[in-house]
Amino acid sequence: MEIMISEKGLDFNVLEKEIFRIGCEFAAGLMEQVLSNMDEHIKNTRDKKKYRHKGKRWTSLKTLMGDVPYGRTVYETKLESGETACVYLLDEALNFNTIGKITSNLAARIAECTSVCSYREAAKKVSGMTGQTISHGGVWNVIQGLGKRLSDIEKEQAEQAKADKGQGEVITPILFEEADGVWINMQGKDRPKRGRKCEMKMAAAYDGWVKDGKGRYRLSNKVVVCGFEDTGAFMEKKEGAIAAVFNTDEITVRILNGDGGGWIKAGLTDADVHFQLDPFHKNREITRKVKDKTQREIIRNLLSEREVDLCLEYIKGIAYLAEEEKEQKDLLGLYEYFKSNKEGLIPYKERCLKLPEPPEGLEYRNLGTMEHHVCDGVAKRMKHQKASWSKEGASNLGRILCLKVCENLYEAVTSLSKAILPERYAEDIEELLSAAKAPKKDGSGYLYPVRGGRPFAGSFMTNGRKAILGLLENRDFSELNYR
Numbered sequence: 001m002e003i004m005i006s007e008k009g010l011d012f013n014v015l016e017k018e019i020f021r022i023g024c025e026f027a028a029g030l031m032e033q034v035l036s037n038m039d040e041h042i043k044n045t046r047d048k049k050k051y052r053h054k055g056k057r058w059t060s061l062k063t064l065m066g067d068v069p070y071g072r073t074v075y076e077t078k079l080e081s082g083e084t085a086c087v088y089l090l091d092e093a094l095n096f097n098t099i100g101k102i103t104s105n106l107a108a109r110i111a112e113c114t115s116v117c118s119y120r121e122a123a124k125k126v127s128g129m130t131g132q133t134i135s136h137g138g139v140w141n142v143i144q145g146l147g148k149r150l151s152d153i154e155k156e157q158a159e160q161a162k163a164d165k166g167q168g169e170v171i172t173p174i175l176f177e178e179a180d181g182v183w184i185n186m187q188g189k190d191r192p193k194r195g196r197k198c199e200m201k202m203a204a205a206y207d208g209w210v211k212d213g214k215g216r217y218r219l220s221n222k223v224v225v226c227g228f229e230d231t232g233a234f235m236e237k238k239e240g241a242i243a244a245v246f247n248t249d250e251i252t253v254r255i256l257n258g259d260g261g262g263w264i265k266a267g268l269t270d271a272d273v274h275f276q277l278d279p280f281h282k283n284r285e286i287t288r289k290v291k292d293k294t295q296r297e298i299i300r301n302l303l304s305e306r307e308v309d310l311c312l313e314y315i316k317g318i319a320y321l322a323e324e325e326k327e328q329k330d331l332l333g334l335y336e337y338f339k340s341n342k343e344g345l346i347p348y349k350e351r352c353l354k355l356p357e358p359p360e361g362l363e364y365r366n367l368g369t370m371e372h373h374v375c376d377g378v379a380k381r382m383k384h385q386k387a388s389w390s391k392e393g394a395s396n397l398g399r400i401l402c403l404k405v406c407e408n409l410y411e412a413v414t415s416l417s418k419a420i421l422p423e424r425y426a427e428d429i430e431e432l433l434s435a436a437k438a439p440k441k442d443g444s445g446y447l448y449p450v451r452g453g454r455p456f457a458g459s460f461m462t463n464g465r466k467a468i469l470g471l472l473e474n475r476d477f478s479e480l481n482y483r
Contacts, residue, residue, distance in 0.1 A: 001274070002259060005025065013256070018262060018430070020131075021131065022096065024065040024066050024130075025065075025066065025131070027065040027131070028063065028065040028066045028067065028068045028131065029069075031061075031063060031065065031068045032068050032069065032070045035061075035068070035070040035072075035090070036070060036071065037093075038090060038093070039070075039072050039073055039090045040069065042073070042089045043073050044331070046075070046089060046449075050077055050078075050266060051075035051076070051077050051087070051089065052075060052076040052077070053075060054073075054074045054075060054076050054086065055074060056071040056072065056073050057072060057074050058070070058071045059072065059101065060101060061101055061103060061113025062101055062102045062106060062132055062134075063103045063105070063131075063132065064103070064106050064109070064130045064131065064132065065130075065131040065132070066130075066131035066132050066133075069289050072088050072091065073089070073090070074086050074087070074088055075087055075089055080411060083109075091373050093261075097148070097369055099142055099146060099416075101146040102142060104414040104415075104416065105414065106126075106130065106132060107131065107146060107163070107413055107414075107416075108138055108409070108410045108413040108414050109126055109129075110122060110126055110134070110142045110143070111142070111143065111146060111400050111403075111409060111413050112404075112409060112410070113125045113126055113139075114139060114143055114397070114400065115381060115400055115401055115404045115409065116381065118136075118385060118387070119136040119137075119139045119140050120136040121144075122136070122139050123135055123136040123138065123139045126139070129259060129370050135280055139431070143397055144165065144392075144393070144396050145397055146399075146400060146413060146416065147395065147396020147397065147399050148396065149416050150396075150399040150400075150403075150412075150416075151396070151399065151455060153394070154225070154237050154240060154241065154260070154399075155240075156240075157237075157240030157241060157243065157244045158236045158237050158239065158240030159240070160240065160243065160244075161236070161239045161240040161242075161243035161244075161248075162236065162239075162240075165291060166240075166242075166243025166244060166246075166247075166248055167243070167244055168242070168243050168244055168245045168246040168248065169247060170207065170221050170245055170246045170247065171246075171250045172207035172208070172221075172246060172250065172251060172359070173246050173251065173252050173253065173356035174207070174208075174251070174252065174253045174254070174255065174355060174356055174358075174364070175205055175206075175207060175242070175246065175251045175253075175254045175255075175440055176205065176206055176207070176208070176254075176255050176257070176367060177203065177204070177205045177254060177255065177256045177257065178204045178205075178256075178257040178258065178278075178367060178368075178369060178370040178373070179201070179202065179203040179246070179256070179257075179258045179261075179264040180202055180258060180259060180261075180264075180278070180368065180370045180371065180373075181196065181199040181200060181201050181202065181261065181263075182199070182200050182374050182378045182379050182382075183197040183199050183200075183383075184197060184198065184200055184378070184382050184383050184388075184389060184394060185197055185383075185387065185388040185389065186198045186389060186390070186391070186394075186469065187388035187389060187390060188387060188390055189390075190389075190390050190391045191388075196388070198228060198397060199228075200226055200227065200228055200378060200382075200394060200395075201226060201228070201229070201234050201263060202224070202225070202226040202370075202373065202374055202377060202378060202402075203224070203225055203226075203234075203238045204219075204222060204223065204369070204370060204373050204405075205222070205223045205238070205241075205242050205246075206219040206220055206221055206222045206223070207220050207221050207246065207362065208220050208358055208359075208362035208363060208364055208365075209362065209363045209364070209365045210362060210363075211363065212414065217363070217365065218257040219369065220362055221245055222247070222405070222406050222407075223241045223242055223244075223245050223246075224373060224377060224402040224406050224407065225237055225238050225241045225402055226377070226390045226395075226398040226399070226402055227395050227398065228394070228395060231262070231263040231266050231271060232266075235266060235267060251272075252272060252356065252381075253272055253274070253353070253355060253373070254270070254272055254273045254274070255274050255276060255348050255354065255367065256268070256273055256274065256275050256276065257275075257276045257277075257278050257367035257368065257370065258275070258276075258277075258278055259277070259278050259281040260277055260337065260340060260341040260344065266420055267301075269350045274353060275341075275343055275344040276344045276346075276347060276348050276352070276367060277341045277344035277345055278367075278368060278369040278370060278371075279347070279366070279367075280368055280370075280371050282303075282345070283300075285334055285337055285338075286299055286300065286334065288330070289324060289330040289331060289333060289334035290330075290334065291313060291327055291330075292318075295318055296421065298314065299311055299315065299350045302314060303345060303346070306346050306350060308342060308345050308346065311338070311345075312335060312338060312339055312342070315331060315334055315335045315338065316332075316335050317337060318331060319331035319332045347366060347367075348367070349364070349366065354382065373405055376405055377398075377401045377402060377404070377405040378398060378401055381397070382394060382397065382398070417433070429443075
């Protein structure tokens with residue numbers, strides 16, 4: 001109270017935080033009571049011949065409200081092999097699969113914060129906006145734990161795709177793919193001998209565009225992956241992610257958009273895959289390598305008229321006529337770049353491709369969204385904050401960022417450790433929650449539960465409540481004045 005009250009009176013901001021803290025303590029106590037009642041119910045209804053009571057063991061669950069200490073009964077049982085084992089039936093009933101005793105809701109909040117700011121800043125935000133205090137090291141541990149679980153899912157999906165057992169259900173006749181890389185600073189043993197950067201590969205796939213409003217579109221059923229794997233392993237991971245969403249047997253045509261990198265064009269052996277040079281990279285190279293603005297316009301006009309061979313001859317010709325050595329070198333570099341990606345210089349929509357009609361509600365538009373995905377997915381968080389990474393740490397965070405780009409970060413994280421409460425607990429939980437919020441006075445209107453009586457009477461005690469009761473000892477609320 002001395003901290004809350006300044007010389008000028010009550011500090012409302014501090015009061016707000018203190019009330020929030022007390023509310024979190026109350027919620028944590030209620031959660032503890034719920035878990036305790038569940039454990040007691042299991043103890044009374046278990047098969048006593050199979051599970052022998054061996055006392056209680058205490059643990060703590062990290063939640064949005066703060067730490068929730070609770071006791072769970074340990075039971076001794078015999079396995080099918082005849083060996084004796086100890087089990088916690090409460091954990092099994094709740095299907096607890098938390099990340100270091102951190103609930104999925106809290107893990108999702110941590111992941112959301114980490115996707116936009118450093119581990120240290122994320123720890124401050126989470127500690128300030130929830131009842132849970134966590135260090136930047138704790139945030140790092142959560143992200144690594146989530147990343148490793150997501151990695152296991154990626155491997156499983158890749159194996160299923162290789163065995164032609166993908167679980168995807170979305171049916172589409174055409175699949176759009178885009179790929180690019182982002183160079184980030186490395187540290188430790190992962191830092192290259194020359195320089196300090198390594199390329200993180202990034203790929204996206206979707207089945208079309210959905211109109212969200214006037215001039216606004218979003219990608220439909222978007223899938224994004226990233227990693228440092230070699231070309232073969234990365235392509236397997238990408239195909240696994242695609243097969244987990246799409247029914248690949250129904251895909252007849254694929255359009256691949258990229259900057260022409262070797263690893264990007266590795267999948268062009270399939271006749272149904274058509275490569276397109278990314279418009280951003282194509283125009284950027286023209287701007288960088290062609291000094292004369294008139295020559296730039298001629299090159300762009302030739303490409304728009306689909307005169308690819310004539311365009312290449314023109315670039316080669318002006319290169320030999322260039323007076324400066326650097327200008328000639330740039331133009332020849334542009335010529336080689338366009339020549340090696342000749343098949344992709346014309347956008348896919350301007351070719352004579354027999355493409356299936358888009359399903360109702362979808363549109364097929366021009367590709368070129370990969371730079372946006374690279375910026376929002378990896379570059380903004382991992383490249384522009386003067387940070388350096390190990391490959392494992394960058395890959396784990398990258399998986400979180402890919403989920404954010406796909407706009408399903410919360411759903412994906414919570415599904416990793418989702419606990420489904422058995423139906424038999426519904427009545428007990430409803431009774432506890434109803435009792436916690438029920439008014440103390442019947443009739444019209446709602447009175448705050450502590451009015452007319454001693455606060456927290458018959459409830460569990462916390463340090464915060466003990467302090468409040470000490471302040472209110474033998475006094476009514478009407479007598480309390482802030483001085």
